[in-house]
Amino acid sequence: MRNIKPAVLTGEHFMNGDYACAEGALACGCRFFAGYPITPATEISEKMSRRMPEVGGIFIQMEDEMASMNAILGASWAGVKSMTATSGPGFSLMMENFGLGIMMEVPCVLVNIQRGGPSTGLPTLVGQQDMMQARWGSHGDYEVIALTPSSPQEMFDFTIKAFNLSEKYRLPVLLMSDEIVGHMTEKIVIPKEKDIKIVNRKKPEKYTDKYLMYKADKDLVPPMANAGEGYKVITTGLTHDEKGYPAMNAEAQEKLIKRLCDKILKNKADIIETQERETEDAEIIVVAYGSPARSALSAVKLARKEGIKAGLLRLITVWPFPDEKILEVANKAKTIIVPEINRGQIVREVERCSHDKCHVISLPKLGDIHTPYEILKVIKEVNK
Amino acid sequence: MSMNEIHPMDKLIRADRMPHIWCSGCGLGTNFTCYLTAMEKSGLDLDKCVIVSGIGCTGRIPGYTNIDSFHTTHGRAIPFALGLKLANPELTVTVFSGDGDLFAIGGNHFIHAARRNVDINIICVNNFNYGMTGGQFGPTTPLDAITTTSPYGNYEHPFNLVDLAAASGAVYVARWTSIHVRRLTKSIQEALLKKGFTFIEIISPCPTNYGRRNKLGDGLDEMKYYREHSIIKHGINPKEADLSFNGEIVVGKFVDIDKPTFLDNQPDMSQMSVNNKK
Numbered sequence: 001m002r003n004i005k006p007a008v009l010t011g012e013h014f015m016n017g018d019y020a021c022a023e024g025a026l027a028c029g030c031r032f033f034a035g036y037p038i039t040p041a042t043e044i045s046e047k048m049s050r051r052m053p054e055v056g057g058i059f060i061q062m063e064d065e066m067a068s069m070n071a072i073l074g075a076s077w078a079g080v081k082s083m084t085a086t087s088g089p090g091f092s093l094m095m096e097n098f099g100l101g102i103m104m105e106v107p108c109v110l111v112n113i114q115r116g117g118p119s120t121g122l123p124t125l126v127g128q129q130d131m132m133q134a135r136w137g138s139h140g141d142y143e144v145i146a147l148t149p150s151s152p153q154e155m156f157d158f159t160i161k162a163f164n165l166s167e168k169y170r171l172p173v174l175l176m177s178d179e180i181v182g183h184m185t186e187k188i189v190i191p192k193e194k195d196i197k198i199v200n201r202k203k204p205e206k207y208t209d210k211y212l213m214y215k216a217d218k219d220l221v222p223p224m225a226n227a228g229e230g231y232k233v234i235t236t237g238l239t240h241d242e243k244g245y246p247a248m249n250a251e252a253q254e255k256l257i258k259r260l261c262d263k264i265l266k267n268k269a270d271i272i273e274t275q276e277r278e279t280e281d282a283e284i285i286v287v288a289y290g291s292p293a294r295s296a297l298s299a300v301k302l303a304r305k306e307g308i309k310a311g312l313l314r315l316i317t318v319w320p321f322p323d324e325k326i327l328e329v330a331n332k333a334k335t336i337i338v339p340e341i342n343r344g345q346i347v348r349e350v351e352r353c354s355h356d357k358c359h360v361i362s363l364p365k366l367g368d369i370h371t372p373y374e375i376l377k378v379i380k381e382v383n384k
Numbered sequence: 385m386s387m388n389e390i391h392p393m394d395k396l397i398r399a400d401r402m403p404h405i406w407c408s409g410c411g412l413g414t415n416f417t418c419y420l421t422a423m424e425k426s427g428l429d430l431d432k433c434v435i436v437s438g439i440g441c442t443g444r445i446p447g448y449t450n451i452d453s454f455h456t457t458h459g460r461a462i463p464f465a466l467g468l469k470l471a472n473p474e475l476t477v478t479v480f481s482g483d484g485d486l487f488a489i490g491g492n493h494f495i496h497a498a499r500r501n502v503d504i505n506i507i508c509v510n511n512f513n514y515g516m517t518g519g520q521f522g523p524t525t526p527l528d529a530i531t532t533t534s535p536y537g538n539y540e541h542p543f544n545l546v547d548l549a550a551a552s553g554a555v556y557v558a559r560w561t562s563i564h565v566r567r568l569t570k571s572i573q574e575a576l577l578k579k580g581f582t583f584i585e586i587i588s589p590c591p592t593n594y595g596r597r598n599k600l601g602d603g604l605d606e607m608k609y610y611r612e613h614s615i616i617k618h619g620i621n622p623k624e625a626d627l628s629f630n631g632e633i634v635v636g637k638f639v640d641i642d643k644p645t646f647l648d649n650q651p652d653m654s655q656m657s658v659n660n661k662k
């Protein structure tokens with residue numbers, strides 16, 4: 001007889017990032033997973049196919065990523081926390097209905113274990129080349145939330161955080177991981193069920209004729225009625241009014257899009273998380289996210305050993321971008337170095353936000369992670 | 385009609401959204417009424433009935449329906465509906481969309497949902513063209529038909545939708561036209577109550593775009609044509625359910641079988657023990 005494991009695997013494990021992501025989702029109540037196999041995210045699907053039946057959830061392997069994204073939107077409207085996981089080529093296909101999720105305000109989580117692109121690119125090797133696609137990949141104007149884990153533990157923790165943010169602000173939240181973090185195996189600690197903080201979507205009052213689908217509260221987020229609860233849900237990808245009715249005019253467009261953006265922008269203080277190491281007196285600050293943040297931390301430690309005043313600002317939330325935090329460190333430091341596994345994407349944001357207060361250096365690398373020594377070398381050159 | 389008179393369908397439509405966007409003579413109003421009547425007659429709890437569409441003239445139907453309604457993106461109604469159904473099996477989920485939406489951009493989703501036998505109902509309004517975008521040819525446009533993107537006559541072979549549905553695994557397959565109000569209503573009612581993936585094709589006039597360019601007259605003329613040229617052939621092999629440009633229209637119920645659904649086939653975990661140790 002096979003044993004069934006519970007949803008929350010409290011305890012210590014030796015686990016890769018992809019599996020940790022799946023366990024994080026299950027631990028916070030995700031009970032619907034739809035995906036299409038793609039390296040390096042496939043292990044998430046595989047884990048979900050084994051685990052979902054154990055916890056009474058649904059695993060479905062869809063015919064493509066457009067279908068996967070739509071299926072999780074539908075499942076979320078049925079009141080079930082839902083997730084999909086992919087990599088570059090699939091991420092491109094998901095962009096269409098990621099936009100629908102933004103427009104209909106659907107809580108769910110989209111995981112991207114980034115590999116090298118464009119196109120089929122480097123299926124088995126790391127990339128951070130989809131960071132701007134995460135921000136702008138679907139058409140139209142909108143704000144997103146994207147988190148960047150650096151370890152299997154964070155794959156677990158940030159998946160839960162992503163679900164919580166998606167439920168709180170009613171949008172698909174992006175977990176922008178990368179191949180190194182997804183495939184790396186490390187110790188992870190899964191807390192007791194009662195110690196896991198879970199946020200659930202706001203529900204409307206009992207149905208009355210006055211119930212309006214998209215009338216937002218003070219926090220700019222409308223309470224969400226699920227299908228099957230008697231609210232007569234009406235929702236569309238078209239621009240709509242508070243009733244959820246299509247409204248084809250400039251005023252409605254202005255009002256809706258502004259609210260969709262403001263619900264993120266006005267709550268930045270609640271959403272954004274960054275981490276700092278040795279930045280207090282630092283003259284040279286490395287700004288990093290995802291797997292390169294690990295090399296960056298080693299580089300900073302090595303630099304400190306040599307008496308160089310170096311520090312690390314790690315971005316946990318890349319979108320919305322921590323503009324104020326970047327300006328704050330730009331005011332302190334002489335130089336900011338931004339190592340990324342792309343040709344320099346987030347460095348543009350860093351430059352924009354540092355308002356010429358300091359020198360910003362891009363440290364691009366393709367297909368592989370920077371070694372600590374590669375980052376240290378630049379720190380030392382700057383320090384000369 | 386005076387303001388305080390209530391239309392029998394008022395409970396089922398969002399009356400405050402009227403007038404609708406459809407052209408006069410369009411078949412969609414009739415098709416919509418058949419669906420509403422079927423839903424009412426089915427005895428289903430309306431709070432558990434859900435309607436989903438993609439984009440197009442047909443795709444506007446959910447927005448007028450006074451139940452949980454979802455107007456998704458072009459071609460994606462089926463996977464969205466699948467998500468709703470699998471996440472909450474209590475729901476009766478119906479996709480109501482156009483031929484282009486379901487079989488061009490959304491064709492892959494259709495065949496796979498049918499293959500999986502997901503318990504959802506698909507109603508396709510086949511008006512032989514892309515109505516909403518101004519009448520281009522699509523995957524069901526007959527050979528030689530004139531559309532805005534086939535000005536010399538369509539040179540692509542069309543799908544036989546009922547054959548495609550049956551071959552893909554649908555457990556219920558029927559075709560009617562907008563004139564078959566009674567039979568279509570009954571068919572929708574059967575589909576709503578049937579377990580598994582059901583498919584109903586409605587041949588429907590689009591006088592504005594398709595009818596006009598192909599000299600089929602107005603909406604009423606098209607309806608007359610359907611009445612004169614359709615023949616009921618229940619139970620025939622859907623491969624032989626002909627649908628030619630100027631010839632006969634074979635209608636009827638072609639498939640009505642039972643087989644386990646996607647949810648029926650989920651692994652049975654009840655025989656396994658729960659291990660709470662790590």
Ligand SMILES: Cc1ncc(C[n+]2csc(CCOP(=O)(O)OP(=O)(O)O)c2C)c(N)n1
Pocket residue numbers: 439440441442443458481482483484485486509511513514515516517522
């Ligand atoms: C991705 C995408 N491509 C194109 C369109 C434009 N478009 C809107 S409706 C439609 C065709 C609808 O045809 P059909 O499904 O047959 O519905 P009908 O209007 O005939 O009822 C198209 C191509 C779109 N909305 N989205």
Ligand code: SF4
Pocket residue numbers: 405406407409410411412441442511515516589590591592593594
């Ligand atoms: S364009 Fe055709 S399908 Fe669309 S509403 Fe008009 S008649 Fe109906």
Ligand SMILES: [Mg+2]
Pocket residue numbers: 440482483484509510511512513514515
């Ligand atoms: Mg059409």
